[in-house]
Amino acid sequence: MKNIKKFTAAAAAIILAGTSAGCSAPGAITIGSSTKNALTVDGYDISAGVFIYQELMAYDEAASVLYNQNGTYPTADDVENATIDSVDSVDWIQDKATQYCREYVAVEREFDKIGGELTADELTQVGDAVDYAKDQAVFKDNGIGENSLRELYAHSFKEDKVFEHYFGVDSEYGSTEDELKEYFIDNTARLKYFTISLNDSDGNKLEGDDLRDLNNLIDDYVKEINSASTDSGKMKKFDEVKVKFDEYLEEKQAEEAAAAAAEAAEDGSTTTTTETTTTTTTTESGETTTTTTTSPYENEVTLTKYTTTTAPVGEVAVVTSEPQEETEAQKASRLFNEKVFSGLENYKAERYDYDDTTVYIVIKGDIKERMTDDDLWTEDILQNTIGKKYSQDYKDMIKSLGDSYSVSKNKKAYRRYDPFDKIDVEAK
Numbered sequence: 001m002k003n004i005k006k007f008t009a010a011a012a013a014i015i016l017a018g019t020s021a022g023c024s025a026p027g028a029i030t031i032g033s034s035t036k037n038a039l040t041v042d043g044y045d046i047s048a049g050v051f052i053y054q055e056l057m058a059y060d061e062a063a064s065v066l067y068n069q070n071g072t073y074p075t076a077d078d079v080e081n082a083t084i085d086s087v088d089s090v091d092w093i094q095d096k097a098t099q100y101c102r103e104y105v106a107v108e109r110e111f112d113k114i115g116g117e118l119t120a121d122e123l124t125q126v127g128d129a130v131d132y133a134k135d136q137a138v139f140k141d142n143g144i145g146e147n148s149l150r151e152l153y154a155h156s157f158k159e160d161k162v163f164e165h166y167f168g169v170d171s172e173y174g175s176t177e178d179e180l181k182e183y184f185i186d187n188t189a190r191l192k193y194f195t196i197s198l199n200d201s202d203g204n205k206l207e208g209d210d211l212r213d214l215n216n217l218i219d220d221y222v223k224e225i226n227s228a229s230t231d232s233g234k235m236k237k238f239d240e241v242k243v244k245f246d247e248y249l250e251e252k253q254a255e256e257a258a259a260a261a262a263e264a265a266e267d268g269s270t271t272t273t274t275e276t277t278t279t280t281t282t283t284e285s286g287e288t289t290t291t292t293t294t295s296p297y298e299n300e301v302t303l304t305k306y307t308t309t310t311a312p313v314g315e316v317a318v319v320t321s322e323p324q325e326e327t328e329a330q331k332a333s334r335l336f337n338e339k340v341f342s343g344l345e346n347y348k349a350e351r352y353d354y355d356d357t358t359v360y361i362v363i364k365g366d367i368k369e370r371m372t373d374d375d376l377w378t379e380d381i382l383q384n385t386i387g388k389k390y391s392q393d394y395k396d397m398i399k400s401l402g403d404s405y406s407v408s409k410n411k412k413a414y415r416r417y418d419p420f421d422k423i424d425v426e427a428k
Contacts (some may be wrong), residue, residue, distance in 0.1 A: 034410075035048055035410060035413040037413070038050075038051035038052075038101075038413040038414065039407060039408060039413070041102055041104075041405050041406075041407050042405035042406060044105045044108065044109075046101045046105070047151070048143065048417065049143060049148025050151060051097060051101060052142050052143060053139075053144050055093060055094065056419075058097040058100065059079065059419050061096060062089060062093055063079055066078065066079060079420075080420040090419060093419050094419070104402075106398045106399075106401035106405070107155060107158055107159050108158065110165075110401070111162055114162065116162070118154060118157055126150060129149075130146055130150050133149055134146050134149060163387075166394070166397070167386060167390040167393065167394055169386070173390070173393065173397075174386065174390065175386075177382065180382060181377060183385060183389050184377070184381070185371065187388070188302050188367055188376075189340050189344075189367060190297070190300050190365045191340065191365070192238050192363050193360045193362035193363070194242050196218060197357060198359060199357050205357060217248070219351070222349050222351055222361060225237045225363065226349050231346070231347040231366075234347050234348075234349065234363060235363065239298075297370065302367075302376070303337065303340055336354055339352060340364060346364055347366070348363065348364075349361060349363040
């Protein structure tokens with residue numbers, strides 16, 4: 001799962017939020033001996049630095065929940081004064097941080113149980129990451145020192161190893177590579193598509209003859225693509241039609257520019273015309289030339305099937321404890337995803353009305369044709385597929401283990417590390 005990247009990205013998100021907030025830090029925290037450990041989980045002491053980090057992650061999640069509810073990113077004051085699931089935000093954040101600590105210990109326990117060890121290279125990466133992060137204000141000003149950072153970065157590698165042990169290829173709860181390949185095939189589509197706007201250059205929806213002409217053009221494009229006699233021919237014809245449409249747009253833009261220039265001339269205005277010259281160079285006989293061969297799958301994209309636990313491609317999934325109303329943009333993305341996987345035949349171009357103002361011309365290829373080691377079934381994609389298939393199962397396993405542990409809180413530490421009093425949640 002490469003959680004070392006997740007850890008770094010999450011920390012970067014907090015730093016970015018702090019940069020945009022423009023708040024000054026309240027001063028670095030000095031950890032007293034009585035609050036050196038914030039809590040004990042199943043006999044495992046959680047240091048103040050690790051707990052503070054989990055609070056920062058919980059704050060970030062609280063802000064995301066409020067953003068998802070209200071549509072605007074909240075300030076620290078907004079979060080502090082909010083209630084989430086009928087719980088005061090301070091308690092919500094600290095409860096969430098406590099839960100993170102339970103799961104943190106579950107990973108540590110499982111890593112020891114499987115006899116896990118970090119390699120010399122991984123330990124070097126941990127050291128390099130600590131050297132990079134130790135002077136960042138979000139850590140330094142909040143009392144997250146080098147030892148805590150080292151523990152957190154090492155924990156990310158441990159989490160990868162625990163996940164791999166239980167859910168990797170041919171593992172206890174995992175699948176064979178053939179089963180993973182089938183999962184990828186069932187949940188991935190290969191597409192070519194381009195968008196056509198039903199609006200004019202001023203953003204107004206086309207009407208009358210203009211709209212009718214454009215709709216006829218779209219229908220002609222679809223027919224032309226499907227007129228090819230072979231599957232590969234249709235994919236190639238799609239690219240040719242896309243070029244045609246680009247040229248059509250250029251002509252329209254030139255016509256509009258000429259009309260605007262004529263109108264400006266009548267008004268006494270001046271315009272500047274830029275001439276573009278294209279030069280073609282022919283090599284002399286005997287010279288060496290280099291020919292570049294383009295991929296047969298150029299301009300194709302892959303789309304992942306939408307599920308209740310994954311967002312459509314290009315969107316961020318925000319997990320909240322309460323279901324949120326689907327936005328129009330999310331609905332449009334979901335419906336297109338469903339069309340691709342449930343209502344689109346291989347190698348048959350179609351018009352798809354994405355929303356009121358946007359049309360897609362789309363064609364789907366057979367994903368199985370690209371399932372080779374040097375194309376779509378690489379080692380990286382294999383690992384990503386394992387993550388997609390089993391990430392929720394892994395999370396559920398770790399949460400269940402964490403929930404089974406006893407917790408002893410250091411109440412003084414919880415008071416000391418109030419996220420809106422002593423901790424700078426917006427440190428730059």
